[in-house]
Amino acid sequence: MRHAISPLFLESADDDDRFLVLSGDHGYELFDALRSRHPDRFVNVGVAEQSMVGIAAGLCRTGFRPCIYGLASFVPLRVLEQVKIDLCYGSLPVMILGDGAGLVYSVLGASHQCGEDVACLRALPNIAIYSPCDAHELRACWSEARQGSHPSYIRIGKSHPDDIHTRPVSGTSPVVVSEAGPSSARSVIVATGAMVRVGLQFARAHGIRCISVPRLKPVPAELIPLLGDAQRVAVLEEHVSAGGLWSLVLEMIQSVGILRPPRVEPFGLRDAFTQTAGDHQHALSEHGLDDGQIAERLIRWLDANPPAEAAE
Amino acid sequence: MRTAVFDPRVLRRHILHMAYHGRSAHLGCALSLVEICAALFSEGMQYDRSDPLAPERDLLVLSKGHGVLALYACFRELGWVSDEDFSNYLGNGTRLRGASEADVPGCEVTSGSLGHGLPVAVGMAFGLLLGQTKRRVWCVVGDGEMNEGAMWEAMLFAAHRRLGNLTVIVDANGFQAMGQTEEVLGMEPLASKFTAFGFETVECDGHDVSAIASALRSEQETQSAPRAVIARTVKGHGVSFMASDNRWHYTRLNDDTLAAALEELR
Numbered sequence: 001m002r003h004a005i006s007p008l009f010l011e012s013a014d015d016d017d018r019f020l021v022l023s024g025d026h027g028y029e030l031f032d033a034l035r036s037r038h039p040d041r042f043v044n045v046g047v048a049e050q051s052m053v054g055i056a057a058g059l060c061r062t063g064f065r066p067c068i069y070g071l072a073s074f075v076p077l078r079v080l081e082q083v084k085i086d087l088c089y090g091s092l093p094v095m096i097l098g099d100g101a102g103l104v105y106s107v108l109g110a111s112h113q114c115g116e117d118v119a120c121l122r123a124l125p126n127i128a129i130y131s132p133c134d135a136h137e138l139r140a141c142w143s144e145a146r147q148g149s150h151p152s153y154i155r156i157g158k159s160h161p162d163d164i165h166t167r168p169v170s171g172t173s174p175v176v177v178s179e180a181g182p183s184s185a186r187s188v189i190v191a192t193g194a195m196v197r198v199g200l201q202f203a204r205a206h207g208i209r210c211i212s213v214p215r216l217k218p219v220p221a222e223l224i225p226l227l228g229d230a231q232r233v234a235v236l237e238e239h240v241s242a243g244g245l246w247s248l249v250l251e252m253i254q255s256v257g258i259l260r261p262p263r264v265e266p267f268g269l270r271d272a273f274t275q276t277a278g279d280h281q282h283a284l285s286e287h288g289l290d291d292g293q294i295a296e297r298l299i300r301w302l303d304a305n306p307p308a309e310a311a312e
Numbered sequence: 313m314r315t316a317v318f319d320p321r322v323l324r325r326h327i328l329h330m331a332y333h334g335r336s337a338h339l340g341c342a343l344s345l346v347e348i349c350a351a352l353f354s355e356g357m358q359y360d361r362s363d364p365l366a367p368e369r370d371l372l373v374l375s376k377g378h379g380v381l382a383l384y385a386c387f388r389e390l391g392w393v394s395d396e397d398f399s400n401y402l403g404n405g406t407r408l409r410g411a412s413e414a415d416v417p418g419c420e421v422t423s424g425s426l427g428h429g430l431p432v433a434v435g436m437a438f439g440l441l442l443g444q445t446k447r448r449v450w451c452v453v454g455d456g457e458m459n460e461g462a463m464w465e466a467m468l469f470a471a472h473r474r475l476g477n478l479t480v481i482v483d484a485n486g487f488q489a490m491g492q493t494e495e496v497l498g499m500e501p502l503a504s505k506f507t508a509f510g511f512e513t514v515e516c517d518g519h520d521v522s523a524i525a526s527a528l529r530s531e532q533e534t535q536s537a538p539r540a541v542i543a544r545t546v547k548g549h550g551v552s553f554m555a556s557d558n559r560w561h562y563t564r565l566n567d568d569t570l571a572a573a574l575e576e577l578r
Contacts, residue, residue, distance in 0.1 A: 055438060055469060061436055062435075085428055
């Protein structure tokens with residue numbers, strides 16, 4: 001997915017004289033193409049994330065349409081109050097691209113890992129939150145964010161080489177990426193961002209429905225009909241479950257008032273920091289979320305809590 | 313409409329009346345700002361007196377948002393706030409709040425959480441420079457506010473990007489919320505710090521309108537350096553029993569103190 005970012009910078013700069021990218025000295029080669037064709041549209045503000053958000057707000061208030069790039073740990077997390085006051089309060093159309101979200105920076109430890117950005121931002125009015133799973137979803141989220149008249153956050157998690165979708169997606173609503181087999185409509189996997197990959201693999205192997213959720217705010221209410229008669233839902237995310245997609249699914253189910261609501265199982269980061277060095281899968285394993293652990297847990301999830309209908 | 317004259321005595325009376333009506337604190341930090349605002353509105357800024365949102369206006373950013381009563385006093389002179397705004401200040405459902413709010417025409421930014429206004433002002437100055445306009449940005453900050461790290465980040469950027477269209481005015485009243493600035497977290501020497509950060513810096517008497525105005529207008533050595541005016545002020549200036557008494561950061565006016573203060577400003 002990450003390979004898709006640079007072309008989006010370039011296209012946006014080509015299309016719109018008001019488009020600028022700001023970085024707090026992060027991103028290295030990511031901006032090479034932009035800097036080469038539009039040298040004035042890239043602004044490295046230095047290692048100064050707080051003022052970067054304010055500067056973006058000032059640029060927006062004088063007619064520009066800035067995109068702030070940063071590591072999710074720093075933007076939006078470190079600068080949460082600047083995002084609240086400088087961007088959200090005035091509902092300024094500034095985009096934030098938070099790279100390396102989740103446990104991508106496994107070797108650098110808790111300082112660089114970010115499993116709480118969505119929970120923090122969900123509480124702020126006016127901002128849209130996106131968590132694309134591949135280049136196609138990223139493009140759809142980017143397009144919607146660029147057209148919005150309010151701030152947006154696009155969460156960039158672990159980038160896998162292969163796309164999930166085989167063709168462009170038309171919007172940011174929840175989308176079914178794997179259909180249910182004839183006997184398994186009562187179980188659904190819901191996933192967002194980097195976790196769609198492992199959810200999809202399992203869903204295909206076991207013939208169950210898997211849904212990717214690229215937009216987290218405004219609330220993706222279109223998800224509820226896609227759950228059908230599901231009696232159990234597994235929610236996969238590289239983010240703490242509390243305040244993340246798991247909470248969101250529970251809230252939506254509760255607010256809709258489904259007669260026989262499904263049991264919703266969290267597969268997210270534990271309420272703990274990672275403790276040891278290692279690769280991305282190792283960091284996930286500390287939370288019971290490496291590929292093998294997720295597959296085992298999903299098998300148990302399928303076996304346990306038989307659907308109400310089967311139990312009757 | 314009457315012609316705005318920005319007489320500091322009149323502005324201070326407006327501040328006192330609004331603070332009394334609204335049972336507002338933050339009197340001292342507004343009173344220290346009066347001559348700075350008077351100089352900006354009478355001689356410093358380019359703006360349209362009939363339209364606070366005129367497209368070609370200079371931008372005034374009050375980074376020390378708690379001093380907003382001084383801005384409202386000027387808006388009152390300009391007719392940008394109504395008699396109703398004035399007499400119902402801080403009443404339920406009214407639009408003027410106790411800190412600078414971007415949705416109030418004339419205020420430009422939301423501040424009050426300190427360390428926000430200057431970075432936004434720097435972004436505005438950068439944007440105006442990129443847009444090749446002659447408009448300027450005037451940013452009023454507090455000396456206590458200079459405790460905030462984001463202020464210094466923004467100053468580095470302003471100098472690095474040669475924002476000659478930015479003027480920072482420090483309301484150096486020597487106090488912050490809980491005491492004298494030099495006792496809480498020493499910021500002096502402010503002028504040489506600004507100079508070291510790449511600003512052309514001048515100091516002036518912050519209660520002498522013509523001295524401030526000439527500092528705001530003084531010839532720039534280069535067109536490419538941001539400017540700083542360190543305005544030496546007294547917190548609570550203009551009312552003898554409020555001057556340099558930090559209790560007026562918190563104290564509300566009652567009938568007696570309002571009458572006594574107005575008596576001094578007749």
